[in-house]
Amino acid sequence: MHSFTEENYLKAIYKLIEQEGDVVTTNALAERMSTKAASVTDMLKKLSDKKLINYQKYQGVTLTTKGEKVALNIIRKHRLWEMFLVEKLDFKWDEVHDVAEQLEHINSDKLIEQIDKFLNFPKVDPHGDPIPTANGKLISSKSQVLSKFKKNDVSIMTGVVDHSAAFLQFLDKSGLVLGNEIKIKDIVEFDRSLQIIVNKKDTLFISNDVAKNILVIKK
Amino acid sequence: MHSFTEENYLKAIYKLIEQEGDVVTTNALAERMSTKAASVTDMLKKLSDKKLINYQKYQGVTLTTKGEKVALNIIRKHRLWEMFLVEKLDFKWDEVHDVAEQLEHINSDKLIEQIDKFLNFPKVDPHGDPIPTANGKLISSKSQVLSKFKKNDVSIMTGVVDHSAAFLQFLDKSGLVLGNEIKIKDIVEFDRSLQIIVNKKDTLFISNDVAKNILVIKK
DNA sequence: AATATATTTTAGACTAGTCTAAAAATATAT
DNA sequence: ATATATTTTTAGACTAGTCTAAAATATATT
Known part of the structure; x- marks a missing residue:
């Protein structure tokens, strides 16, 4: 599997592409990850070696199909956990983020499928964000x-x-x-x-x- | 907070004392943690500096009050999560261990209190092991x-x-x-x-x- | 009590991820 | 077209946790 840190980088890249467009720069990623550009460069090399991102020096990054799948899976788990916290454990929608940031890295297919089922297969999370499917499809909302x-x-x-x-x-x-x-x-x-x-x-x-x-x- | 690894060492020390008696040896801990004695010694120094264990070179270790509290809290979380998996997500009692090993390190007081409440404050986990209370008391069973x-x-x-x-x-x-x-x-x-x-x-x-x-x- | 054996610790090295400072590449401005 | 500014990468160092090999200590045996 991928490390906690690798997963967070992939998620950050996915989100930056989603909101800022085509390619992600080293600096943008450094800011998002609250780290330094030098650290980002190191990680980009590693992710590139693992074929999770497309990366050429100085040219920014995009996700490979494989990398996007990992990112979407983390986002899926994050949003399902948020839903669980709000629906089953009486969390408020402003209280769920930090806990979901931890729970999203728990590695168990059965666990997340059962949570999904337990919640009756929700389509969106408590903030209205769509929940990616198990096979990595994301229905983008027309909002x-x-x-x-x-x-x-x-x-x-x-x-x-x-x-x-x-x-x-x-x-x-x-x-x-x-x-x-x-x-x-x-x-x-x-x-x-x-x-x-x-x-x-x-x-x-x-x-x-x-x-x-x-x-x-x-x- | 304490690192994932520190928490696992404290839990292992607690369990070894519980089943083997008074002091834990470096080798016993190394075996339990699937690591080498040298690595254990390094960690023991660190835990000792943090006042989580009583440690004198060559003399084995015991937990301080502080260390025991941390260990019992991890065990509490582990057993509550096991209960949740079995009771709410249809896991079998032989399927819960590995997932609970991950979930026990999630850091959120509210989360675990809500899980406890959601399960209606269970006294024992699916294997019959007693669940420590939030303030670190463990009712030892007379089994x-x-x-x-x-x-x-x-x-x-x-x-x-x-x-x-x-x-x-x-x-x-x-x-x-x-x-x-x-x-x-x-x-x-x-x-x-x-x-x-x-x-x-x-x-x-x-x-x-x-x-x-x-x-x-x-x- | 002296020696052999087993256990534990130290020393030094490795990996993942991070950092600062400096160098290299790219972008912008004159 | 060249100089300047900005961004990105490299080089080298640091921490947490791990390892192997060697040294130190404790325990067991005679």
């Missing part, structure tokens, strides 16, 4: 950020971009949870902040920064 | 090995000494599970093997070696 919508658009909240505890707690406090209907009542020209109506009842003002971190699907 | 009993004694099976998958599978096949009543119908002088009656129905012959690995409590 978009709320900030892209126009006045009077009505949508359903399906996820978040920022997963920090601070942001998630703010959403809880504001009554913004997955599944809620959000109608944009007004958009303030000056700062692009939004006035929204949640579930046809509560009127709320949110900044554009907040809106950029809320995922919705058009109704 | 004894079946081989110590006499002809016509009646007892209830409460646990096992050998936890290997092979032994547990043999017990399953023989219909010997926790809670069963075992009456000793006869003891063969020659090899101390036993003829037993399980649950007042099935007659079975077991070797003395097997009897030494079955824990029972007198009825």
